[in-house]
Amino acid sequence: MSQALSYFNLTVAFTVFIAGVYMVATEHNLLRKLMGINLCGAGVLLLAILTGFVRRGQQLADGTVAGTNTVVPAMQWLAVAGIVAITAITAVGLALARSHKRVFGTMDLDEKRNGVKQAPPQSTPNATEDRR
Amino acid sequence: MEPRSSGLVVLVLVCPLAAAVLLQLFGRLDRRLCMPTALAACLASLSLTGVLAGNVARGMPWVYHPGNWGGLGIELKMDLLALLFCLLIAGLASLVLVYSYRFIPHELAPRETSYYTVFLFLVSGLLGLSIAGDLLTFWIFMEVMALSAYVLIAIIDVPHAFESSLRYLFMGALSSLAILLGVVLLYGAAGTLNMAGVLGVVRAGANGQATLALALCSVGFCVKGAQVPVHFWLPGAHSAAVTPISAMHSGLVAKLGFYGFARFIFFVFGTTAAVGVLKMTSVLQWIGALSILYGGIMAILEDDLKLMLAYSTISHIGFMLLGISLLSPAGLTGALFHLLDDGLAKACLFLCAGIFIYRDGTRSIQQLKGIALRTPLTAAAFTLAAFSLVGIPPTSGFVAKWYLVLGTLQARRPFFAAVMIIGAMLAAVYAFRVVFYMFFAPERSGALQMDDVPPAMLAPAAILGAGTWVLGIAAIWILPHIQRFVASLVS
Numbered sequence: 001m002s003q004a005l006s007y008f009n010l011t012v013a014f015t016v017f018i019a020g021v022y023m024v025a026t027e028h029n030l031l032r033k034l035m036g037i038n039l040c041g042a043g044v045l046l047l048a049i050l051t052g053f054v055r056r057g058q059q060l061a062d063g064t065v066a067g068t069n070t071v072v073p074a075m076q077w078l079a080v081a082g083i084v085a086i087t088a089i090t091a092v093g094l095a096l097a098r099s100h101k102r103v104f105g106t107m108d109l110d111e112k113r114n115g116v117k118q119a120p121p122q123s124t125p126n127a128t129e130d131r132r
Numbered sequence: 133m134e135p136r137s138s139g140l141v142v143l144v145l146v147c148p149l150a151a152a153v154l155l156q157l158f159g160r161l162d163r164r165l166c167m168p169t170a171l172a173a174c175l176a177s178l179s180l181t182g183v184l185a186g187n188v189a190r191g192m193p194w195v196y197h198p199g200n201w202g203g204l205g206i207e208l209k210m211d212l213l214a215l216l217f218c219l220l221i222a223g224l225a226s227l228v229l230v231y232s233y234r235f236i237p238h239e240l241a242p243r244e245t246s247y248y249t250v251f252l253f254l255v256s257g258l259l260g261l262s263i264a265g266d267l268l269t270f271w272i273f274m275e276v277m278a279l280s281a282y283v284l285i286a287i288i289d290v291p292h293a294f295e296s297s298l299r300y301l302f303m304g305a306l307s308s309l310a311i312l313l314g315v316v317l318l319y320g321a322a323g324t325l326n327m328a329g330v331l332g333v334v335r336a337g338a339n340g341q342a343t344l345a346l347a348l349c350s351v352g353f354c355v356k357g358a359q360v361p362v363h364f365w366l367p368g369a370h371s372a373a374v375t376p377i378s379a380m381h382s383g384l385v386a387k388l389g390f391y392g393f394a395r396f397i398f399f400v401f402g403t404t405a406a407v408g409v410l411k412m413t414s415v416l417q418w419i420g421a422l423s424i425l426y427g428g429i430m431a432i433l434e435d436d437l438k439l440m441l442a443y444s445t446i447s448h449i450g451f452m453l454l455g456i457s458l459l460s461p462a463g464l465t466g467a468l469f470h471l472l473d474d475g476l477a478k479a480c481l482f483l484c485a486g487i488f489i490y491r492d493g494t495r496s497i498q499q500l501k502g503i504a505l506r507t508p509l510t511a512a513a514f515t516l517a518a519f520s521l522v523g524i525p526p527t528s529g530f531v532a533k534w535y536l537v538l539g540t541l542q543a544r545r546p547f548f549a550a551v552m553i554i555g556a557m558l559a560a561v562y563a564f565r566v567v568f569y570m571f572f573a574p575e576r577s578g579a580l581q582m583d584d585v586p587p588a589m590l591a592p593a594a595i596l597g598a599g600t601w602v603l604g605i606a607a608i609w610i611l612p613h614i615q616r617f618v619a620s621l622v623s
Contacts, residue, residue: 006320017309020309021306024302024306033302037309040305040306040309044309044312044313044316047316047317048316048319051316051317051319051320052319073204074204074205074268074319074324074325075316075319077204077268078268078315078325081268085275085279085308086309088275088279089275089279089305092279092282092301093298093301093302093305096282096286096297096298096301097298099286099289099294100294100295103294104291
């Protein structure tokens with residue numbers, strides 16, 4: 001891959017990654033923060049795919065020749081693992097955010113701090129969990 | 133020496149993983165069976181690690197290539213660094229599980245099954261990341277561990293736990309993704325994910341992508357290890373969690389920051405790259421020193437026993453980080469030994485704190501006055517571990533700190549020796565303050581009575597407390613192996 005293209009890839013991926021970090025750092029809403037983490041992950045996966053991209057006819061690490069435009073297996077593995085992990089993080093985060101809403105009455109950290117909204121009386125805990 | 137291949141390596145981590153799946157499927161049938169199943173899995177891992185230990189100690193690591201996918205470089209590898217961490221993980225997890233048997237029904241009865249399931253996922257994640265021989269396996273198991281860690285903090289249904297767990301989740305997820313970005317960059321630089329393969333390429337010359345990867349991974353592991361500028365998630369998370377989980381977090385999960393640095397500096401980037409490029413090790417030395425002092429001072433100011441121990445964790449991970457970043461043989465030996473010693477001591481102190489919470493419902497240090505009259509054995513275990521925390525001979529804490537200070541002198545940085553000694557003095561202030569309140573505070577008096585806590589809770593704390601002293605004496609046999617391993621790293 002040419003040097004200029006590699007710098008372009010890096011710039012794009014880092015811009016997306018840092019936008020995500022900025023979002024997590026500055027947003028007050030828990031859901032937006034979680035979206036920031038997803039944006040971060042998108043940056044990482046983008047770079048993974050761009051790094052592993054091979055053109056048709058190019059030789060792969062194990063000596064075979066790529067029959068079509070593709071991504072090397074290692075980066076495909078990394079991307080799949082990354083997607084699973086980010087989804088899992090988002091799921092846990094959403095569950096926690098829901099508990100946060102149940103307890104504090106809001107998902108907005110600013111509102112919680114300033115008490116804009118009156119927190120409703122605590123509903124019964126374990127409403128959905130461990131029903132079995 | 134030539135590594136040998138064995139499927140036992142993969143069994144070490146499959147045991148808790150399989151038990152976790154079994155518990156999730158059948159655990160709800162009978163709650164009383166959860167703890168024995170989990171304990172059996174952890175003991176199986178411990179004994180398997182013990183079977184593998186002999187050869188590793190003689191300098192022959194075990195490897196296993198799952199599926200023989202040579203092109204991807206997937207590898208599990210049990211070398212001495214992994215062995216020490218695995219023994220600590222499996223041993224501590226077994227003791228904490230015994231402790232949980234009486235503590236968990238008391239604290240979170242309806243969620244017992246979920247607790248043990250996620251606990252086993254945490255253990256298998258920790259075991260997996262310690263024996264990973266390639267970057268992506270390391271990262272995946274780190275995520276398994278981190279996700280379980282977030283859940284285990286929030287599993288206790290109190291408002292404070294949700295806040296702490298969320299803060300931990302945001303910091304943890306960002307640091308994980310930074311490390312993953314580093315892994316991608318390393319693949320771009322080296323063309324392989326295998327740690328040994330990457331080491332061969334990165335060692336060859338300074339590489340822009342590898343430098344960027346080193347910076348990203350360092351930031352990531354600093355967050356994981358709660359070092360000073362990015363430490364703020366740790367005190368809340370460790371003190372909000374239910375006590376056995378605090379012990380696991382402080383004894384093992386936070387140590388990941390140190391373990392990751394040890395793995396990445398010596399097995400991925402190589403010491404020359406870490407020293408030469410970015411002056412990374414000098415930066416780490418200062419971060420470690422700052423953490424030692426900050427953690428120590430905050431621990432002194434704290435009245436909440438669990439918060440005090442959490443700040444002490446920051447301080448002691450600072451010791452390890454400083455020891456490893458000096459790159460001197462004695463400093464590294466001390467840091468590796470401190471990994472074991474602080475794991476035992478911190479777990480013991482947290483378990484004792486849990487007994488006080490269980491019995492009196494108090495976390496305030498002021499309220500512990502004269503408690504030695506009512507729970508003499510717990511107070512004794514706490515004191516044994518506190519001696520190790522401070523580093524008084526012949527405890528293991530003394531051995532570790534001796535080698536750490538020796539390491540600073542070997543590296544000709546006497547300033548950091550002074551920082552370490554001040555750190556140990558700060559530890560004396562915050563640990564012996566509690567011991568003094570427990571034994572010598574005159575406020576409360578009465579007849580001496582034995583502990584009325586369940587033996588299943590008392591025994592693990594006592595074993596850990598005594599373990600710090602036994603380890604200090606057993607250091608005679610353990611240290612030569614560590615020193616030989618370290619010599620192969622820094623030469």
